[in-house]
Amino acid sequence: MQNVALPIKTRLNLLEETRFEKLPVSVYPNKDVASVQVAKRIAALIRSKQETGEPAVLGLATGATPVGVYEELVRLHREEGLSFRNVVTFNLDEYFPMPPTAPQSYVTFMNENLFDHIDIQRENIHIPDGTLAVEDVAAFCLNYEQQIEEYGGLDLQVLGIGRTGHVGFNEPGSAPNSGTRLVTLDDLTRRDASRDFGGKENVPTKAITMGIGTIFKAREIILMAWSGKKASIIKKAVEGDVSGEVPATYLQLADNVEFVLDEDAAAELTRFDTPWLVKDCVWDELLIKKAVIWLSNELGKPILKLTEEDYNNNGMAQLATERGPAYNINIHIFNKIQHTITGWPGGKPGADDSQRPERALPEKKRTLIFSPHPDDDVISMGGTFIRLIDQGHDVHVAYQTSGNTAVWDDDVLRYMEFAIDFEGSLGKDTRQLQSIYEDMRGFIQQKQPNQTDTQEIRNVKSFIRKSEAIAGARYAGLPDSHIHFQALPFYESGKTSKYPVTDRDIELTIELLQQVKPHQVFVAGDFADPNGTHIVCFNIVTEALRRLQQTEAWVQDCWVWMYRGAWHEFKPYEIEMAVPLSPQEVIRKRNAIFKHQSQKDSPVFPGDDLREFWVRAEHRNRETAQQYDKLGLANYEAMEAFVRWRF
Template identity: 60%
Template sequence: MEVLNYPETTFEKLPVTIFDNAQEGAVTLAYEIAELIRSKQRKGEMVVLGLATGSSPISVYRELIRLHREEGLSFRNVITFNLDEYYPMQPDELQSYVYFMHEHLFNHIDILPENIHIPDGTLPIDKVKEYCQAYEKLIEDCGGLDLQLLGIGRTGHIGFNEPGSAITSTTRLVKLDPLTITDAAKDFIKEEYVPLRALTMGVGTIMKARKIMLMAWGEGKAKILHKTVEGRVSDEVPASFLQLHPRVAVVVDQWAAAELTRVKTPWLVGMCSWDDQLIRRAVIWLSLKTQKPILKLTDEDYKDGSLSDLLVEAGNAYNLNLKVFNAIQRTITGWPGGKPNSNDTHRPERAEPAIKRSLIFSPHPDDDVISMGGTLLRLVDQGHDVHVAYQTSGNIAVFDDDARRYADFALDFAQKMNVGVADMQRQHDEVVEFLRHKKLGEEDSTLVQDIKALIRKGEAAAACRFCGVKEPNVHFMNMPFYETGQVKKKPLGEADIQAVVDILQDIQPHQIFAAGDLRDPHGTHRVCLDAIFAALARLKGKEAWVEDCNLWLYRGAWQEWDVEEIEMAVPISPEELLRKRKAIFKHQSQKDSAVFPGNDKREFWQRSEDRNHTTAKLYDKLGLAEYEAMEAFVRHRF
């Protein structure tokens, strides 16, 4: 069935189909592409596909490969034109889109090599204009694009058509937006290594496609998707030009759709099916919109805010305000492990047992202190048996210079102690030689990977000592899926899940804290969380302790749970916030400048504190107690 529907609401100017997760959306897109290929095959015709790169289409290509291998889908009648390529760029470089397309699709299907077209990043600058014109003509000579697959950048770019691109633009050399360069840094290790220019099909080229499918996965795309789908057509958001195309399908997961009006504020669209969380969201939204504490909202405020229907459900503003205020107030606790000898009816965590085994899973060796350092300190201070399990080594997030520095230290120490000097000299020389000739993005040697892993292990152990976690309670899991020496990871495997099962069985915790990046379809946090879910699913019903274990999810350094989602909010005093900062400082390889800083240039401790301050300020604005900072958690029922 064709993915092309009428817009769901008058707010949406493009047809959007929302899936529960990225995988479901990707499979649907792949099936549509496959059906187009097969329909052309039945007619004895070629099909011309416009293809995209980046993280978004990988799952689509994976499904196409499966269809080829398991269901006999042939690509021998397929001609492809890729959207873009960095400039300058050699095709054999790991960051090139030539390498990307062959790695993720072409090497695994039966497409004819002569039917593959990707912009050439090796051309001398004086040949680029002529080449771009020839690329346009070649698309036309092949009959034009039957279908164009698109992702969307955070600037609103499609292809590399950055803000300011004209709707009539054609294939050309362009300058990359600083935000695009920042987002690309994860593939180039350092931002300064990202090319400043790229070759791209133009908006006009894309708009000539007979059908366009735009995909967006994850919360990071939510704001720009909202502008694309509900905003005005403008060259400030090049993707908004798609509103003018007659056949566009927008396929997203629920997290990318989070800012759409029908998802974020459905009461503005029509009648709602009210549950407790939606009621809480609506009241919080109205409180922040009117800049009034919850308990001061009036019937008139609800009516003016298009929430009359909610008043009918609740009876009046007074009762509604009180219900929501009390629910939020009950999330606040200074006892994340439960308050002993207390009535825990309305507390987030149960009172008994008074001393709990608390297991904190940290995907990387610093997520524990960055994301929930204040809570970790509180658990230790209150006498709980706190364990920290670092799921991955985090070795790729260490600069090469740090690895060299530690290798130098190891050699100097061996010479000082006169122990194993010859072996240490040999290994030191091996490290120096490898790093001297290492290519951009090249996988580290095993020895360099080991050194980087030891650096992060030592930092994590130091942070735990500072926080008072007992040394036997610090666990380094080194889950195999991560150990590739590259940004690209292996799929979650049996060994990864079993490692989590083993540590759970060993500790048998009363409460678990885990990085709850449910909205991230690609990152390490998501894979680590999937391993925890899989392990608990195996143990549930077989181990008695699992039935009495609570799983609390925290977020990363970049974002926090929405207030209506929060089920436990742990206040942090100014003194505790300073202790948390010092714990983060123990991770010296991530200090000042991290290898993978993301889209926020600030240091991790600054992001973390700002996030904690913001949560506290939101509670204050809603009329609750005013705190210096807060860490927030959501309980996952498994």
């Protein structure tokens, strides 16, 4: 990051703002913009080397992070004539053992995302060999280093970062002078890769990786990170102490490194998370609320006990001066948080709603809950779901996808055996069912990791999830006529990777919205699910509403509430509606979740949190209630939190 062209005052302000950051960081609005900028820099390097007749030696990374960069490089090749004939590449790593033709191999990844679409000479491509005998790995690694040196070293090394802080596959404990070598993968790294391999048990335990010492020799290093999933590790890498426990912190010692982030990945850096600690702020309502809650938590004091001295000693003197005295700020924020609490998520009839999160009118609302998977409704907002029905609202639930990839194969056989026995007990001919069952059993016995199920198996898995969803919604009090199964086409690939969203997905959603004409819509705002289904489903609903907004008046009176809980929870300052649950309501919610038996004990996609879904949900709901209690508000058993999405 070059600041020398900026005026002295601007540079000083920037230095103060970034004083916690121990290396240069550039932040872009989103990963698409950032990827284009990185690709431009790579293209400029390639062209400058072409002018001098030299090779451009690139160190390349794999994974989701650099995909956008590679897409832009391919576009530059096709549309702007960027040639790669002078480019030599060395990839960071490869799983071991790993055949190059395997779908999970980095050879396959690089071919599909870059090499097959440009004019690079194949002899200039170098990727660690995952097919070597173990006794040959050391010699291969030494030769890999020698080849890099023979080309004069890497001109530019592109990196991602794992959630353990690894770069390449240099896991915690790696030495700063390490070279290319065989390593053992961290359990979290294998869990992150499990989706691609059809389960963690299928992920290789080892990999060949360039070492940190090798990476350090590059003349330029760009580390990229996107999404909130990387925010916490980015904060450690950028602002933490240099430590082998977070290998990316070694990059603080490099003179030629830059971190390129999107806003979500940068969100926990001090200048974005607690900006009052590094600069004067423009104090809008949300920032004041965030700062006061932070101060209360930092000092372990209820909001109404915070003093002028507390503000002055913790970077918030500007706020106290501009908006004070401190006690007035405390009262204001306390009241704002208190007004988020409501036992009437559909609005309280006959009440003054000027300080309530939901409108009083109409007293009986049509409510449509969108659930990406067949259990997200009860896991994330089961208490509110039940409360809305109990309070007489016209509630509908829409299960956006079949969820059929998240059912164990054993369950398929168990349900088929039940169906055969049931048909037989009625005196019916079961030979066709038996034949289908035998085909299923034979397929499952020979099934390879991540292999797509047969259509019959996928159907049974869909039926299992559907029957569980119906049971959960019925338990909540919903009539069958208000339970909708959309089976959106984008999901029905039979794989963890889904089809692209099309207009058909949006049209099906528009049709349901037109049928219900809801006053309230609840959508999943928890985008950390391992398959990315939540964000896709959210975008489908919001796009459908945007289109309807142009032509249908009722949309203007439709409020959209986002829920979380299956994977993460909203931060306290974000919450706009908090629905308290009694101990009895917590039990009712738990029982609704229990109806989803295929997801109990050990779900197919547990993510990082190995607790059962009902345990996660209860803990998060209790933590939200405890947070409100610590701030000095009422002490409830549990709370479900919501944030309003606005057009």
